[in-house]
Amino acid sequence: MNKFQNLYQKLYKKYGHPSGQWKIWCKRPKTYKEREEIIIGAVLTQRTNWNNVERAISCLKEAGICSIYGVFENARKRKEKFADLIRSSGFYKQKAGYLFGLAKFIVETYGDIKEMKKQKLEKLRKELLSLKGLGKETTDSILLYALDKPIFVIDEYTRRLAKRYRLSENFSYDSLQKLFQGNLPKNYRLYQDLHALIVIEEQKRQ
DNA sequence: ACCCAGGTGGCCC
DNA sequence: GGGCCACATGGG
Numbered sequence: 001m002n003k004f005q006n007l008y009q010k011l012y013k014k015y016g017h018p019s020g021q022w023k024i025w026c027k028r029p030k031t032y033k034e035r036e037e038i039i040i041g042a043v044l045t046q047r048t049n050w051n052n053v054e055r056a057i058s059c060l061k062e063a064g065i066c067s068i069y070g071v072f073e074n075a076r077k078r079k080e081k082f083a084d085l086i087r088s089s090g091f092y093k094q095k096a097g098y099l100f101g102l103a104k105f106i107v108e109t110y111g112d113i114k115e116m117k118k119q120k121l122e123k124l125r126k127e128l129l130s131l132k133g134l135g136k137e138t139t140d141s142i143l144l145y146a147l148d149k150p151i152f153v154i155d156e157y158t159r160r161l162a163k164r165y166r167l168s169e170n171f172s173y174d175s176l177q178k179l180f181q182g183n184l185p186k187n188y189r190l191y192q193d194l195h196a197l198i199v200i201e202e203q204k205r206q
Numbered sequence: 207a208c209c210c211a212g213g214t215g216g217c218c219c
Numbered sequence: 220g221g222g223c224c225a226c227a228t229g230g231g
Contacts, residue, residue: 041212042212043213045211045212045213046212046213046214047211047212047213047214047226047227048211048212048213048227048228048229049210049211049212049228049229049230050211050212051211051229051230052211052228052229052230053212055228055229056228087227087228088227088228088229089227089228090211090226090227090228090229091213091214091225091226091227091228092226092227092228093226093227094214094215094225094226094227095226098214132214132215133213133214133215134214135213135214135215136213137212137213137214138212138213138214141212153212155212155213156211156212156213157212158212195212196212199212202212203211203212206210
């Protein structure tokens with residue numbers, strides 16, 4: 001067993017299955033409604049703590065528009081009102097624009113998440129990365145957690161842990177992603193759970 | 207009154 | 220390719 005598989009074993013023993021804390025993101029199986037909530041959450045959580053994201057998601061739910069179509073219908077027509085619902089997530093005007101572009105792409109290209117999920121990882125990744133507001137981390141979070149595609153997410157916590165454990169000499173997004181994927185079986189469940197456990201571990205260390 | 211949180215785009219060199 | 224800045228809220 002290599003360092004990476006060992007890390008998973010260690011964190012799993014310490015925290016148990018991450019669905020205890022990442023209730024929706026690590027849940028299996030997921031409903032399509034939950035997958036849509038993850039996609040929205042992936043954008044809202046950019047540079048923002050999860051508590052503020054949850055408030056924003058609650059507001060969207062209360063308004064009955066915590067869905068891709070709900071965002072598509074509301075983020076442009078009722079722009080100010082929509083942005084106000086996600087105010088607590090910070091950078092809210094910018095994120096409202098990002099969410100609209102993403103929802104529009106999904107609705108117009110695939111119609112729904114069920115159809116989108118059938119597509120190949122590489123194709124989806126290229127398409128999502130071309131949208132405004134979706135960089136590598138947000139794109140890969142959507143692919144991994146909302147669409148069950150086997151791609152490992154690199155974020156500040158993963159980078160921090162990789163530095164602490166001296167897992168690499170190069171901490172760029174691409175090289176860390178290659179390193180994790182090259183040392184783990186290609187399995188979306190493992191990728192979801194290990195990444196979540198890394199975040200849980202690093203958040204606790206503060 | 208600071209500092210931080212599950213980034214990204216734009217601009218510069 | 221990297222460095223810097225704007226984007227904004229709520230909690231400690």
